[in-house]
Amino acid sequence: MTRKTYLLSSTVLTMFALCGCTGMQRASQTADAVAVLSPTQGNDAHGTVYFTRVKDGVRIDGEITSLKPGSHGFHIHEKGDCSAPDASSAGGHYNPTKMPHGSPSSAQRHMGDFGNIEANASGVAKFSRIDQTATLDGPNSIIGHAVVVHVDPDDLKSQPAGNAGKRVACGVIGKK
């Protein structure tokens, strides 16, 4: 190995070592799309969600902070508009295939039905999952639509939106 090659490989190794490469750090570098979520009026919840094309669908890596501990409904909503103080401007669940509300594993579900995220005792929800229904391509792409986090859990069955309560954070998905 030449000295130059050696230096190069040790630099690359150091970068991996420093990175430690959690899902979020990897996603921030390799994701295809991203949504930065801001709190709705009277809330503090905020964070970032990355979307990456993978063989089985779309990998969703995210971290949302300043939530109350516990489960929170987590969806893609139809309109890429978080401008209303309560994020009602984002409309209902993204549902290009005209299905009923369901869980991420339901055969029939809104494309935007990502179920729940879990906030720990410090109010932080970190997650990395693959969704086999969502797509970043074609007419039903989720790009340009909104990611919404709710105050309450999605019960995964109530129509039309899982009874997840108010919207605490919202962000529009953009190409990265």
Ligand code: CU
């Ligand atoms: Cu929602």
Ligand code: ZN
């Ligand atoms: Zn739904």
